[in-house]
Amino acid sequence: MMQNPYLPYPVDVRKVTLENEAKDIKTFELVFQEDGGKERFAYRCGQFAELSVLGVGECPIGIASSPMDTDSVQFTVKKVGVVTTALHELEEGASIGLRGPYGNGFPMDELEGSNIVIVAGGFAFTTLRSLTNYILHPDNRDRFGELTVVYGARTPGELIYKYDLEAWARREDIQLHVTVDTEHEGWDGLVGFVPTVLGNVAPSPENAFAVVCGPPVMIRFSLPVLAQQGFQASRILNSLEMRMKCGVGKCGRCNIGEKYVCKNGPVFTLEELQGLPQEY
């Protein structure tokens, strides 16, 4: 029988990782309390879930782990309000609720066989980190072409997943370009905004998809760079973070025109977004 989409799975917080210098971004590794929970929560890269703290509420968070991770699911949460603060106060071993997975996720069948250019800024890297780790998994790497990642944050202290960045930098099957906005003592990597670095890297649009996620200003300036490089709007994917409530297309909180971001998205091609009212 199909699981009631409103019913959360009980999960335990196995590990909490502090991601940034400002201490307001944490990654939560969750494990299912019930046997078979992980198998029933089968997800694709780019999907999201609702995390709930008893007596406080719930909020949508993108899935940061790769579907290839066998026994746990990870979420990276920035502390901004009521529920995210309650999540940040949790200790390892605490129990919370997990509802989902929701949304369309990235079109993995279409991405297979193509070169992939990932463009990410700030802490919105989460679902793109999932995609990167999915592509890099030994069982999957041959099914994709070249992998280019351009990732930036304002300062070195704001870069998240430093442990992944270090591991990826040691590999030869990924072109990794990590940048920070301005010079910082001790930083000998790239300096400059993501759209500028993307312009310098100049990835080929030949048989390629670009997947973009970040703050609105980064997206606004990165899209023309990709267009200039020859990427078609149908091959530029974007993940939206509209405010949501039900997550399953029932409450009408997240619609843009006739599309529901929770159900039809959160991943849309630029071509699809160009056909929607500019409400996102």
Ligand SMILES: Cc1cc2nc3c(=O)[nH]c(=O)nc-3n(C[C@H](O)[C@H](O)[C@H](O)COP(=O)(O)OP(=O)(O)OC[C@H]3O[C@@H](n4cnc5c(N)ncnc54)[C@H](O)[C@@H]3O)c2cc1C
């Ligand atoms: C598909 C999707 C994926 C997301 N993925 C992540 C993620 O990986 N990590 C993460 O930290 N956050 C993510 N978010 C945003 C996250 O859902 C909100 O930050 C969260 O709902 C805030 O809840 P709160 O109770 O802590 O804040 P509230 O107390 O409800 O509000 C605090 C402040 O945050 C603003 N806010 C609340 N929700 C949103 C929202 N959805 N978008 C923009 N502003 C909002 C409010 O206007 C207010 O200023 C995602 C949202 C969506 C829709």
Ligand code: FES
């Ligand atoms: S969140 Fe309820 S319809 Fe999308």
